[in-house]
Amino acid sequence: MKPLFPPSRDTRRSCGTSAAVILGLVAGVLAVPAAAQDNAFAPELRIDQDALLSGDYPLSKVLESGQQYFNVPFTPAGADASGDGLGEGHGGPRSFQRHAFWPYPWPAPMTDLAMTDAELNYLYEFPFVKLNGLGATSCFDCHSSIGTYTPPNQSGPGMVRKPGTPGGAGGFSTNAFVNSEYPARAVMLVRNPPHIFGTGYTNALGIEMTTDLRAQAEVARLVAQNTPGTAQSIALMSKGVDFGTFSTTYDASAQTFADDTSAVSGVSGDLVIRPFQWKGIASSVRHFVRDALDFHFSLQAVEKVDSVDCDLDGKSAEVSVGSVSALTAYVAMTRPPTQEIPTGQEMAVANGEAIFKGSAASVVALNPPAGAEAMCATCHVPKMPLDKATLTIFTPPDAGVTAESQCPDETASLINALPPDVPVESLVVFEALFPQVVSDARVQAALGAAGATPASVWQAMEPVLDMLEVGDLLAAGNYQIDLSVAEDPSLLPHLFPRLAANADGSVDVPLYSDLRQHNMGAALQDPASQGSDVAGIAIAPPIFVTRVLWGVGDSGPWMHDGRARTLTEAILLHRSEGSEASDVINVFSQLQAPDQADLIAFLESLRLPLPQTAQ
Template sequence: MTRRRAYPLTVGLLFAACLGSRSGHAEGALLSVDQQGLNALIADGQAAAAFEWAFEAGDELSEFKFTGDQGVGANIGEGRRFTRIPRADLTGPGEWATHFPSREGGANATSCISCHSAPIANGAGGVAMNVVVDPGHTGDPRQYLERNTTPLFALSIPQRLAEEMSVELYLQREAARVQACKAGTATAELLAKSVSFGTLVLTRTGDDPCVVDTDTSGLTGIDADLVVRPFGWKGNHATLRSFTRGAAHNELGLQATELVGGEDGDFDGVIDELSVGDITALTIYMAALERPVSLVELNDIGLLEMKDADIRKVTAGENRFAKIGCSSCHTPSMSINDPVFREPSRVPGYVETLFPDGTNPADHALRWDTAVSFDMRSDQPNNLVILDSGEAYHLGALEVDAAGAGLAHWYTDLKRHDMGEALSDPSDPLGIGASMFLTRSLAGVGSTGPWLHDGRATTLNEAIEAHGGEGARSRAAYNLLTELQKAEVLAFLENLVIYHNDPDH
């Protein structure tokens, strides 16, 4: 839970539990977040206040238990509002299979933290919190997909990493285009933050102006548009905003205005269930939550005490983790050149020119020139701790290197990999590949079991043993280790934890 702060009054709109203007009864209602109010603060030179307001509003939204009068749930059919099982069989007027956008699963919850709760609020979910989805509306349980709930902490990190990686790839593609225009053909070896995404072959097919044909068959782990998509088990969402909007629709049955406009796409009798400002607030909140840490770091700053033998075990495990090849996909660290998160983003591929409802975001006051932003190295509200020495240590902020640049320990290459037949989904409704999954971040992995996309692994050892496909070689190397050496690897992983400092306790 976060520290509570007063909301800015200068725009005349408080966001808090109160007798409110959101649809539904007064008891427990919420006032919608006003995107124009956030913009007004920024235009008035109060960008920090806009960030603070958005963060606190997002906190309230994530914890709030919505009611049916406020739009939670959906018209499943059969008089029901919630379902854990996809109901493609319910095709009557307004029922599950007729909702728009097309429903993948649910609705199955009344608040974000009812699923994101382990080990603390905003965390992961146990296997009982798995969601079952049927994106293809097959109505066949054998084709359903099951997804484990992932934690929400510091999600500015994967988005900023992805944005910077994509820009690198765009520049390499453009350099190859220029070369192809000169020489007739060119090959681009795509490399971003030391991660290889394969090759592009460009061939000139026309002159004055130059026209090139691009062969994308050599790409690996990324779409042809070169947009690194860091969200979703399949890596199918580029932005935190897009992922949040989809989760609200599918899991909570809360349809954002930007998703369906003024329509009632889930036929529950409520429209405008989440405002544009609400989605901005939720995005900023999850982006600015505290980062996962390690037990060794907590020991180093005096927040817990580890035995020397345990520290040596973790260190040995980290070295062995790299030696057996796990770090080739679970990249331990990457730099972030510009550690400012902005909502909305300015980076091509991460900017929506149109909302899903077909309207222009600028017409809803969502503009890049008044983006809500924060410095990931310093501005997060949580986990600013005072050490025994009296020194302030911002445990929640992005780490920095010796030169002051951002340094993300996120343990992923943000690339899709073939994980083998045993881990394959029973269907491939997204067309990405049944066995293809985004490399799961290991930040906080010691706190977030069960593991893997469907929560099948009850221990980290089981999760390693399940790796196939491109992970088979590292699994084989792991199996050649002695039991003591395996224990060292597991100790390293268990050392990567989620921590929340509560100054009131």
């Protein structure tokens, strides 16, 4: 008889059949060949991290490798561990959930079926869950849809899907279900795959904003240290976005600070901007890539589990540090979305943009309430300045995993958290920059001035911080890419066109987001909180980060779970009890139908670009 509950990682070694026999059988059943399909991690495309840091690879090679990893389906490990490592072995961390999802033949070791059909035994163990990851065989499976268009030279107006562009959003059928409790409950968190266009710019903005907020908090601490027992406060602002107020009091006898983040808003208490995923749970592309490989494919990165075979598929060190670097570079360097205004729609789009920003006569006449004057642009900020257009892809620290007991919980969340004492990438940047800034003579003079306040010291510090060449401070030991890289025929077309650089090297990023967390109300809230990339920081059910709107015209269905089938539905879903956007949506509902249509026309003009060869 097959067991009702297959052995878990914690119990399998105490079963009647010895571990050696079980593992031997697993090796036998994993002998199913991958037919004629080659590995995604092909030897000729592997990126060695040390060689990468030494400058041995041209950017074209790095991105071509990342392109392969994103688009080519991964292969199972195989008996000789020659495959990529897709999926889990018998008794892997989600084996119980896989069996609950597909409760059909699951032959126990030493049974007649297992002994006589060893090759098929592996296939009887259904490799997918879908209701808690393990739901695809490549990134492209879900990040592939970029709207419709009319092909050139076509005689009629009929449209087809835009062709050949990896990195788009996903339809409702590609939704991810994050559910640590399956099968106890069917659904917990539902996530529609977002597009990844322009990701590098968003990552860099998040790092710069984190640096601003952390520096402001440290300024308050420095002033508090000079005024023991007196609370010192500072307004937290970055790129024109308000994140509330940070306060602290210094106890000279204990030499400790009592920080008060009760008035901080729109960001977690650690003041780290997390621009990725719908709720803002990831602060870097690399961390999310690392965990997405594991959650969706059970491809476990060395930087996450070292060489421990945590998913028990017979293959360890499944994804090298260099491979994650290449995939991160490919995702991050996907070109940004654009605006395409159809001929004859110029006036409608212009009026829609004015409505979006709250400056249209039709909006002004409605006398919007305080907080809604800027309409959608209140949160969906049209553009932000990126001071330094350099993307640093950090070399991660060793995972420190030496035994199965240290393996991450694969059913916890879409992302596995770092310990609180391991800084995320944006904090690594801050820790590199701040000592340089605070030692500057101008900052020291401001700190020593009579009556110094956090605001006065920050006024002296901000221009010093802006002048520092971040790339130079972070270059050693990390891989860097110029986000403003010039067009080059040797580079993949998915990079271009880039955003134009200003005379000072900065870039205006039209992402249409403040990268701030907001309460979106009862209609959109999740059934549960979602953990972030740092242990102890979870995002509450109604809280979501402002979704970037560049590319929104081609990324339907909309909202975090794909429930909105039209942009009008997506707008209306912003209004419910507790939602910070309700006043804005009330104004939208009062607009005449032609004005509402113009706003939709503006949003539809924010498109994802076609491959250059298809235009």
